[in-house]
Amino acid sequence: MFPDVGHPLLPRLKDHERAELGVPQSCIAWPLTDPHSGGRDADQADELVKSVLSTNAIGSWDWPDRPVVFVSDLHADAEGFLRSLIASGALTRDGKGLTGLELTAFGRSALIIIGGDCLDKGPSNLDLLHAIKRVMDLGAEIRLLAGNHDLRLLLGVRALVGERTPLNEHMFVRMGNKVLPLLREVFDLHVDPDLDLKTAPKIAECRNRIFPGAKWERHFRVAAADYLNEAAIEKELKRLRKKVRNFEEAAENAGLNMRQLYVAAAKCQSLFLDPHGPYGWFYREMKALYQAGSLLFIHAGMDDAMARELAETGAKGINRRFEQQSRENPFTFYSSSIGNLMRTKYRPVDKPLTAQGVRHLHDSGVKLLVHGHVNRAEGQRLKSMQGLLHLEGDITLDRHSRKSEGLDGIGTGCTIIYPSGDIVGLSRDFPHAKVFNPAAHGAKGILQS
Known part of the structure; x- marks a missing residue:
């Protein structure tokens, strides 16, 4: 399939923004069977396709009523954060640093979700926090999720x-x-x-x-x-x-x-x-997860206990427990199931997600888990875990990680989810935007005409 240049789902950028950011200006159907974007091998690709079909079979999708821009694992790189919002079409900038920033009409209508791990690595933790606060002060609606580094x-x-x-x-x-x-x-x-x-x-x-x-x-x-x-x-x-x-x-x-x-x-x-400290807003605003219809946004992943609790108390109940328990014994919080939300990589030592947990998530209306934590060097990746669809949205934005992985330039990219159900993965490290609509196209993943 030839890349679809100028597809209507792509953000409309100014010429100088397009040249500076280096993000793709054409899009292709999400390559579900390619290792960098979907299944790691033939068996995993087949499992991913089956998960898409079975997820569609359990009922209709409930999409957010406004666009969602997901960025994650910023790791103290303010410029990567700002460039990613510009690439999404939510922000424009006339100047450098935090000067000349302005929300676009799209930015005012969208929900921006920061998927955790704002801290550590570099270049500057405090610069990133200032950048996030500046975008919030401009009027952007931001949901800030907790990551293990935070x-x-x-x-x-x-x-x-x-x-x-x-x-x-x-x-x-x-x-x-x-x-x-x-x-x-x-x-x-x-x-x-x-x-x-x-x-x-x-x-x-x-x-x-x-x-x-x-x-x-x-x-x-x-x-x-x-x-x-x-x-x-x-x-x-x-x-x-x-x-x-x-x-x-x-x-x-x-x-x-x-x-x-x-x-x-x-x-x-x-x-x-201190809630009144200069960065007190950071932990005050932080949540464990955010659910928007069929989508659950989180930093790392789920386990059976949290899936069951989500079905019983909803996202608000889990976030209330997160706020309370994060103030208690550090170790017991971090090693608990609620801490597992921010650190699991589905390893044997982690608390497990089984088919029973996936059923609880489906009962809660969750069909797709959107998360960071596992960085990718060629843009976003879709995978299946126990039949639950996962979208990995950590695309290696911070310069420290990029240098260690042999990636040049400043990381730029985001995942955009539209009310239509179209999901767009943007990354400067993949030549095309990846477009996928699981409800409309199932396993084929072809672009809308």
């Missing part, structure tokens, strides 16, 4: 400044090296050397508060047995040993000794966890 800061800081227990005293170091650029930014911009450092504990005490104690591993095995199976406990311990070995050296390479690191982390409490 939760790491929330839970790590709470563990550091709260009461230490065998279940949480490792949670700060568990954040790992990726959080250090953020803490360096906080130290440089928000720590007062004449006040904060002078009143901080001595460096040895700071180190003791940051790292788990000598007997922690033995106590953790006992305490964690109520929440994790043996394989998951061993995985957690192995991860921690590696992070402990490298953490202090990595902090020093970032220009932070243990005292400076502790002060920066403690400052995050007033910046991020």
Whole structure:
């Protein structure tokens, strides 16, 4: 099939925007049988096709009543975020940075969903938060979902400044090296050397508060047995040993000794966890998931317990529990089913999604899970998991990840879902926009005429 140039589903961009962004200006039917966009092999492609047909057979689709723009895994790259919204047709910019930004008519009518993992990696966490807030202040309606990287800061800081227990005293170091650029930014911009450092504990005490104690591993095995199976406990311990070995050296390479690191982390409490702090809006606005008709937007994935709870309490019930439990014990929250929503990759150590869970989701009206967390180098991908359709929308936007994966330029792209049921996957790393309408075209995935 020849690419459909100028298809009406493609965003209408100005000439200079098109040239600068590098996003495709032609579209093709979503390549369901190609490894980069659908099935990894013939069996997976066949399973995906069967899932589309069986999903259509259980009843009609309920599409959002306005366009949805989904971007995910921004990882502290403000420019990637802004370019992606411009590529969607929701935003225009006359200038650089946050100057000259303006919502388009499409941007005012659309719902923008940020699918989690705003923090870590780089270039600048705080620049990204300023960019998101600026777009919100322009009047855009944004839904902000929690990702595992976002939760790491929330839970790590709470563990550091709260009461230490065998279940949480490792949670700060568990954040790992990726959080250090953020803490360096906080130290440089928000720590007062004449006040904060002078009143901080001595460096040895700071180190003791940051790292788990000598007997922690033995106590953790006992305490964690109520929440994790043996394989998951061993995985957690192995991860921690590696992070402990490298953490202090990595902090020093970032220009932070243990005292400076502790002060920066403690400052995050007033910046991020205080509802009235300059970034208090970030966690205040954050939700676990968002349902729009047949679509469920989430950071990572589902398990049976959350699927059943969605059927019983709806998305509002789960979001209420997320808000409450994220303020409680960091480890028990992160290892629970509700934490699984932000971190699962459907591994053996993760809480499982089975056919029973998929039936609960179908009973809730959910036919398609739209998520990030699993980055792709050639645009969005559709897959089937236990018969549930998944759309993977992490298209490697941040420059840190792009460099490590051999991708050049600034990441740009998004997933647009129209009330018609048409789904458009845009990425500068795939030559055409991918278009799919499961209800209208089933397994064929052909473009509308």
